[in-house]
Amino acid sequence: MSNSSSEIGSDRPSPSPERVAGIDPLTLMRIRNLEFRAKVVVDGFLSGLHRSPHHGFSVEFSEYRQYSPGDDPRYLDWRLFARTDRYYVKRFQDETNLRCYLLVDLSRSMAYGSLPYDKAEYARTAAATLAYFLSLQRDAVGLVTFDERIRDYLPARYRAGHIHRLMLALEQSPTGKATRLEIPLEQVASTVRKRGLVILLSDCLAQLDSLETHLGYLRSQGHEVILLRVLDPAEISLSIPHPALVEDLETGRTFYVDPDSARAEYEQRFREHASRLRRICLAWDVDFASLVTDQPLDMSLFELLHARWRRGRKMVSRKPSGVSAAGGRR
Amino acid sequence: MSFLAPLYLLGLGAISLPIVLHLIRRMPKGRYAFSSLMFLAPSPPRLTRRSRIDQWLLLLLRALAITLLALAFSRPFWRAFADAPGPLQQGRQVALLVDTSASMRRGDLWEQAVARVRRVVEGLEDPDTVALFTYDSQLRPVVMWPDGLSVSESANRAIILQRIQQEQPRWEATDLGQALLAVGDYFEQGNGRAARETHRQIVVVTDFQRGTDLTALQRVAWPEDLPVALETVSSADQGNATLRVVPAEDESPSDPVRVRVTNEQGSVNDQFHVDWVFADSPAGDQPRVPVYVPAGQSRVVRVPPSRGQQMPTGVRLTGDDCPFDNTWHVAPVPRRSWLVVYLGRDQADDPDQLSYYLHRALTDAPGYDVKIVEQFEKDRVAAPGAPVGHLVVVSRPVDEAMLDDLMDYVTGGGFVLVVPDSDEAARNLAPLTPGLRYREAESSTSDDDYALLADVDYDHPLFAPFQGVRFGDFTKIHFWNRWVYDVEPDATGRPLARFDRGGPALWHETLGDGQMLLLAGTWRPRDSQLALSTKFVPLLDGLLELVAPRMVTPGDLRVGDPVALREGEKQVVLPDGTLVEVVDDQWYRDTREPGIYQFLSANMTRPVAINLARTESQTSALPRERLEQLGVTLGSVPPPSVTEAHLRQLRATELENQQKGWRWLLLTVCGLLVIETWWAGRQARHGMKSLGAQVPQNDGSAS
16 A cells, blocks of 8 residues: 555544554465355454544434424424424435445456455455445445446345345456446446445456546446555556466457566556546545555555545535434434 | 388477477466456567576486487398399280170271270380281281391381271171280290290280170180270260161061161160162162161161162161171172073963963962073073072973083083973983883773872972971872873983882983983873862972072171072172182172172172171270189289389388387387486476475476
């Protein structure tokens, strides 16, 4: 994460010293059960969250407004009426049920890994962790896995067994021959009418032209979008051990690459691609973070959530929403 | 130094293989899967230390090993000290047999054959000798092998090429078996000089048609060292058909002639016509009989007799592609005639007399005519087989001079029938039959008193037609008046029939060259029932046959068959009109073409039909395996140049086998490989030490 700092990572809070180490990803990936693995991670960063002074997502009071005919009498503040003998209705920040869609790239490029596990495994674990975490908060979680087309689509639900189905869908191995980032975005934009949170987990090793369009479309629909780019450390620094015929995992195309001579150009082009991706995210107010597979997952997620929380606070203040029930949560 | 298998020297190219492979491109060994190539570009291979040759000694050792291995496989030998000149080149002795049978007249077969001969002769090499034979039913040497003194081989070949142009196909049948045996004899005899040392070869240029006679080959075992090469020529015709007249037992000139039309296997045509052929004039309005004969079958068709006076000389088939066998020659049978001299005193219109019945019985009939005259000329003696027969019938008494004349006539070859009409005549004419002595006339007084014929000699040609039980009944013929003769003890004649009352009834006696026949009675109705019986006319016909026997022409004579000559035949008119003298007195043998041969004697002409051999019409090709089935070695002796090359190769193999240089080379290779292995191991160990934990890279330069 050090050399691929994200928007989020740039203003990360300094975690406590015992959290810096995090959970060793190699150890984590040895846990075969994805649900259990997610639970381990969530437990890890939840303890960190609780230690934080910022207390998380709840129904928060916004303002009072004088009652006018036509308002729902259910929202009248009877206590205030008792004190002031005037009718007021209470207004709250709408932080009710979050609809979160996890878009997980399972193309073959995600099957690359210079470590004992590959990027897909890492992304899967991250998605499972997020899903588990959101389900703990009783938020509805949906899943879209894709490569060059949609492979699995689970609508956002919060119900018993849903999280289990979601884990099963995540456990499929990468098969696709290409990565088309716009496909899941289109799917979400066309099917999800209510605003929600869209988290895209991908290595983003694809052309970015259409991505910009679709991100903008999602954003204009009011969705929150987080782009989590999963990268292998060997991809960042082109760590090919010796000159070899290099085969593209997705297209099968091969040619001879001498890493010593090709590294400089590779890194330059890689940086250009990453910076363009970052610019796109900035332009559309999309949270962007790089998840490098040799970094502890709980640390990365903690930083992500923390930064989001902070952005969320800003967002809430900037974007008042509609009135909800007094209880906040249904 | 020479090599037995120099092609293996190409293996020397293997030396450059490791170097070339190493220098051209050093492709990476492994493949590496990467997530995406979108940020990568193909890298050019770098010239590293691995691309340079740094193990020169190893490279040299290995190259030397490969070189020696290639040399060993190419089997080197030294011919300097053992390359003695081989035996002198021995040429082939070739006998060229050209088929001149009638079937070679089809299409352009003969032109093909001539071209084939030219090709064979021109394909011979210098040491070869060649002789030219033609064959059909017999072998004819045309140009023999040169003897080396008078004619050189090159001149001999020129003569052969010249003579083959002059040759033409003949009309005879094909007897290849006999021809091959005869050529084999030529080889064995003096003509095949040094036959044992040279390679002998028979080349047969033929159409090898189905009618080829190979039976002679069944008698002998063909020598294995005399191979026969078949140079077959084939015609582009669409099949062949032929015809022949089927002889009938009792043919009459008015009966249709039966003609068998045979269509050869594989023939395309099946619709033909048969008509008559005439010597001088075209057929005109003669019948033309259509006949349908499928391929491989034969049909018999009846052709109506020709109309008009002219006798046809054959039948002809039209409608097939090969006309050479389309005419079947038939010798025209000349119309026979008899001149009967009747010396009697009665009139021909008196039904009570002899002459009346003679005129009635001897009338013209289909196929012959009879003329009865009363003027006797003693010189008018017909030769046997003459177209005109002469018969003298005497019934009246004659004077002494006439008796002498008659006697001279008979002894000169004439035929006389004596039928005395009276006792006086019987007594007068008795000297004509020296074997008989006239005794008396016997006359019956009543109808029931008669004599019958007995002891009829049915073996005699006169009575031969009555030989059957149904026809041999002469008991209905009663003789009331007869002349009684006694047979002299020293008689040379014999009775052909006797009277049951004794004495000969019909006496036959040969006098000189002629014959005398005496009837001891008459056929007058008052004397006997002979003239009124059914036997009378057949008896007189038989008598005419006896006088001038039917000319039996030999049927089914083929080209090349000898024709038996008859007495007096000294000249022959050939079918093309040429008149030739006959030299032999027994046979005429030069029947070289089909047609009508006219054999001429002093007073007659005898036509004889000579036809094409039936086998020549069987024109479909024989499989050449047929010769192999008969034991004939088929094949060609390789030309001397090839033989010489073969011998040289054999000598080289022998030398190489003696020297066995390849063993030493292989031994050296093994030694080199041992040194190379030791050196490579040493270098590897050295490299490991110097590079420490790095992967040793000492192998790439040479391997």
